[in-house]
Amino acid sequence: MTFELTILGSSSATPLINRHPSAQVLNYHERFFLIDCGEGTQMQMLQYKVKMSKIQHILISHLHGDHYLGLMGLLFTMHLNGRLDELHVYGQPELMDIIDLQLKLSNTILRFTLIFHPVQHYRSVVIYDDDDFQISTIILNHRIPCTGFLFREKMRMHKLNMDEVAKYDIPVSKLNRIKAGEDFTDADGNIIKNEKLILPPQQLRSYAYCSDTIYDEEIIPYIKGVDLLYHEATFGDEMKERAQATFHSTAKQAATIARKAEVKRLMIGHFSARYKELQTLLDEAQTVFENTELAIEGNLVQVGEC
Amino acid sequence: MTFELTILGSSSATPLINRHPSAQVLNYHERFFLIDCGEGTQMQMLQYKVKMSKIQHILISHLHGDHYLGLMGLLFTMHLNGRLDELHVYGQPELMDIIDLQLKLSNTILRFTLIFHPVQHYRSVVIYDDDDFQISTIILNHRIPCTGFLFREKMRMHKLNMDEVAKYDIPVSKLNRIKAGEDFTDADGNIIKNEKLILPPQQLRSYAYCSDTIYDEEIIPYIKGVDLLYHEATFGDEMKERAQATFHSTAKQAATIARKAEVKRLMIGHFSARYKELQTLLDEAQTVFENTELAIEGNLVQVGEC
Numbered sequence: 001m002t003f004e005l006t007i008l009g010s011s012s013a014t015p016l017i018n019r020h021p022s023a024q025v026l027n028y029h030e031r032f033f034l035i036d037c038g039e040g041t042q043m044q045m046l047q048y049k050v051k052m053s054k055i056q057h058i059l060i061s062h063l064h065g066d067h068y069l070g071l072m073g074l075l076f077t078m079h080l081n082g083r084l085d086e087l088h089v090y091g092q093p094e095l096m097d098i099i100d101l102q103l104k105l106s107n108t109i110l111r112f113t114l115i116f117h118p119v120q121h122y123r124s125v126v127i128y129d130d131d132d133f134q135i136s137t138i139i140l141n142h143r144i145p146c147t148g149f150l151f152r153e154k155m156r157m158h159k160l161n162m163d164e165v166a167k168y169d170i171p172v173s174k175l176n177r178i179k180a181g182e183d184f185t186d187a188d189g190n191i192i193k194n195e196k197l198i199l200p201p202q203q204l205r206s207y208a209y210c211s212d213t214i215y216d217e218e219i220i221p222y223i224k225g226v227d228l229l230y231h232e233a234t235f236g237d238e239m240k241e242r243a244q245a246t247f248h249s250t251a252k253q254a255a256t257i258a259r260k261a262e263v264k265r266l267m268i269g270h271f272s273a274r275y276k277e278l279q280t281l282l283d284e285a286q287t288v289f290e291n292t293e294l295a296i297e298g299n300l301v302q303v304g305e306c
Numbered sequence: 307m308t309f310e311l312t313i314l315g316s317s318s319a320t321p322l323i324n325r326h327p328s329a330q331v332l333n334y335h336e337r338f339f340l341i342d343c344g345e346g347t348q349m350q351m352l353q354y355k356v357k358m359s360k361i362q363h364i365l366i367s368h369l370h371g372d373h374y375l376g377l378m379g380l381l382f383t384m385h386l387n388g389r390l391d392e393l394h395v396y397g398q399p400e401l402m403d404i405i406d407l408q409l410k411l412s413n414t415i416l417r418f419t420l421i422f423h424p425v426q427h428y429r430s431v432v433i434y435d436d437d438d439f440q441i442s443t444i445i446l447n448h449r450i451p452c453t454g455f456l457f458r459e460k461m462r463m464h465k466l467n468m469d470e471v472a473k474y475d476i477p478v479s480k481l482n483r484i485k486a487g488e489d490f491t492d493a494d495g496n497i498i499k500n501e502k503l504i505l506p507p508q509q510l511r512s513y514a515y516c517s518d519t520i521y522d523e524e525i526i527p528y529i530k531g532v533d534l535l536y537h538e539a540t541f542g543d544e545m546k547e548r549a550q551a552t553f554h555s556t557a558k559q560a561a562t563i564a565r566k567a568e569v570k571r572l573m574i575g576h577f578s579a580r581y582k583e584l585q586t587l588l589d590e591a592q593t594v595f596e597n598t599e600l601a602i603e604g605n606l607v608q609v610g611e612c
Contacts, residue, residue: 013386014382014383015348015352015383017352020349039346039376039379040345043321043323043345063408063412065378065382069345069378069379072375076319076320076372077320077321080320098407101404102371102404105369105400105404106369106450
């Protein structure tokens with residue numbers, strides 16, 4: 001099952017050419033979640049061939065412009081492109097005021113239903129839950145109310161043990177039910193237990209998105225052991241006072257959180273425009289947590305093992 | 307004296323790759339005016355090397371997203387880049403509500419002074435006036451209140467007749483005063499009249515920006531004879547019913563306005579995303595008004611003769 005990110009932007013507040021503000025698209029088994037939506041996100045979707053009609057959920061971490069200023073343009077474009085499917089938007093309650101005001105002043109009544117989910121910033125809650133996937137919020141520590149998001153698989157289709165499947169001559173029509181956990185009953189009424197027909201269960205995968213935040217160990221319980229942690233790393237080590245003053249993190253601090261939370265991989269992003277090249281930030285993070293990578297726009301990033 | 311436009315965007319509501327929503331920068335003798343500010347304008351400024359610190363005035367024609375959604379991002383970036391110079395913003399009164407709400411929710415107090423000039427949409431008024439340059443509004447006919455802008459030179463420095471200047475052996479230090487219209491008195495007290503020392507007066511130049519509007523001959527008195535008319539041409543001739551229904555114009559209609567207003571040149575823009583290539587729109591316009599060009603982002607466009 002696909003569990004894949006497309007990075008659309010990883011700049012902090014001021015953009016560079018080819019470094020756009022925060023936006024990522026998460027594809028979990030053809031459910032598409034847009035995570036933050038900085039200015040230009042709809043153009044980045046065109047650039048990286050993300051179909052905006054497929055986006056069903058938009059999650060906004062907080063109301064600093066570099067995380068949401070692309071939202072109105074995207075909504076208008078969806079409207080003009082004739083979207084009819086409902087769209088879920090999650091964010092601070094006041095985000096809906098911003099949307100409402102601009103719809104009203106442009107005299108726009110959206111063709112599709114926009115379902116707004118106000119997000120609390122003082123305690124972690126589940127904001128999305130279906131049969132096999134769940135999203136909850138992570139309380140971040142920033143200058144204004146800010147939440148991260150934790151994406152977790154709840155169950156995972158089993159992989160078939162094809163040798164055993166062949167041995168019992170199981171018809172193709174039954175395979176999906178076996179993947180879903182059912183036993184198999186052959187023509188003579190013999191029951192073959194499910195665990196004989198499948199491979200050992202796979203780990204449930206998880207992804208945590210943490211932007212923007214000061215270094216804060218209080219997030220560790222929420223992100224413990226995730227397959228992939230995105231943590232902001234606005235600054236290098238030489239700017240740690242500035243990171244502290246602006247409620248941002250350094251690359252080393254992001255890596256320290258990753259190490260203490262025992263995550264499997266760390267991806268850093270939200271880079272200050274002062275860093276024209278990013279190798280130094282990566283190097284600094286890797287001195288603390290080796291399995292670190294950079295969020296580079298256009299990159300496809302797999303979460304866990306497929 | 308420079309009177310030059312940089313086109314930053316000329317798409318209508320939905321962007322394409324490499325076709326951004328409306329934005330132009332007008333440089334009149336090192337006074338910089340940003341005309342409309344669609345999403346991504348700040349990135350386009352980086353791309354085309356327009357220094358945002360130089361922008362002193364931002365004019366917003368109306369509150370459809372493709373004409374103003376880049377404004378907040380630009381304001382935030384100016385703020386973060388340490389701008390201290392005051393900035394003048396002109397637009398529908400409610401634009402200030404949009405700005406205020408987003409400043410408040412991001413907990414931002416701009417470092418620089420933003421002077422907001424509410425623009426009336428029911429009668430043409432002068433909104434900017436200095437010694438040699440004036441801007442007035444043009445009432446456009448769109449689905450929501452919408453104004454165009456007319457930029458006019460009021461006077462122009464004279465060009466020197468260098469043969470005469472040499473003949474009277476005029477010191478360099480006096481030349482600027484002669485350009486400004488003064489006579490010259492030589493060492494013996496002889497007065498050389500200004501008109502002997504300068505070339506015949508040049509035409510005062512003008513630029514009219516008309517976006518968005520249905521075909522409406524009522525704008526003709528405002529734009530009569532301008533050196534350059536920018537007129538929206540969202541659609542081709544085959545879509546004229548749709549143009550009518552959405553209060554937009556076709557390329558031919560833009561050209562008809564240009565011909566009837568006896569302007570010198572026409573530039574069409576605000577192209578619908580359905581036109582991947584624009585030659586057909588240009589061809590259609592040129593059947594009515596030959597001196598037509600396309601607004602292509604990155605283009606530098608001179609207004610009148612320098």
